[in-house]
Amino acid sequence: MYFCYSRPTDGGSSSSVASATLNGTSLTNVKDIFVADSVVNNGFHFGCRLAFDNDQHLFVTLGDRYKYMKEAQNTDNHFGKIVRIERNGDVPEDNPFVEGDAPEVFSYGHRNVQGLTVHPQTGEVWAMEHGPKGGDEVNLIKAGNNYGWPVITYGIDYNGSIISDKTKQEGMEQPVLYWDPSIAPSGMTFYASEVFKDWQGDLLVGALKFRHLRRISFNEAGEVESQTEYLRDRNERIRDVEVGPNGLIYLLTDESNGKLLQITPAN
Structure with a gap:
């Protein structure tokens, strides 16, 4: 089995994925196969949804860790990303940013993805993420695509301030559906x-x-x-x-x- 959890480490915590064997009511052979580099000292926006596609690649959602939202636009880290790995944690050779500092990254510009699934007929990967105050999204995930956060958003900050005055921008994907209010x-x-x-x-x-x-x-x-x-x-x-x-x-x-x-x- 595979699970995602908040892993404490020096300087804070990060999202991590482990594999294990379930024996009755206990786990054996527990092994971390992926540890996100987004280590910060807060308890917000971990993401941590998992899904296998039809080729048995494992997709993992990683939140922007709240105060680090701007890093969601940087493909060389794991803040606000969906990553794709093999069952053992290796990086697929055809990942879109395989030559970068975060080769696991599959898509970016996410806030906090709390839903992830693979369409049973098409094999497409779909994700669903929390917006701030308004702007929850459903997205069709494709390799290398930028989903806009925080440059474009249909929501505002919790205190009522404007995060961005843009809801669209060239090179950034529009959601299949968004909710406002959240x-x-x-x-x-x-x-x-x-x-x-x-x-x-x-x-x-x-x-x-x-x-x-x-x-x-x-x-x-x-x-x-x-x-x-x-x-x-x-x-x-x-x-x-x-x-x-x-x-x-x-x-x-x-x-x-x-x-x-x-x-x-x-x-």
């Missing part, structure tokens, strides 16, 4: 089973701030067609969303008495 998205997956027949190809998203499961439908051109909210009446922060082999949907809540919820069709 819903604080966390956890995402595409639905590709038969149990919820009308949900084929839809994107399922958990919301922390707005406390619901959100279903996003697309038209044939790949544009967002509709958004539907579920489970608002439970008033629980949804941290993660997965689809089981049985086609049912599983949600992990983020509460002091957190729960694993199983979602079945109403009929």
Whole structure:
């Protein structure tokens, strides 16, 4: 198994990825295969979402660590990046910045990616990140692309000040979807089973701030067609969303008495 965690070290902490073997209720053969160079002394914006693509490359999301947002535009470090590595931590030879000081970097200009998934039909990598006050984004991730943070954003700072007066700039990607006000998205997956027949190809998203499961439908051109909210009446922060082999949907809540919820069709 693989997991991402906050690794304490001299000068602060950073996001790290480890591999291990699960034996019953314990882990053996625990080994760090990647340690981000974004070591700072704060507890914010670690990222730490993992996903394997169809070629078994491991994608890892790394936050900008809050006060270091400008570093998200520098491809020679790990602040505000999505990196791609092999299962053993090696760097793929065709990574877009393989000749640089941070060869693991696959895409950059991210704030704090809290959702990561691979489309079951196309194999495309999709990510979802927290904006500041407004400007949460869903992005289609491609090699070497710049997703703009903090040069362009649809949000403002928490104190109301302007981070950037730009929402678009040449050479920077536009999100597939953004939310203002923020819903604080966390956890995402595409639905590709038969149990919820009308949900084929839809994107399922958990919301922390707005406390619901959100279903996003697309038209044939790949544009967002509709958004539907579920489970608002439970008033629980949804941290993660997965689809089981049985086609049912599983949600992990983020509460002091957190729960694993199983979602079945109403009929």
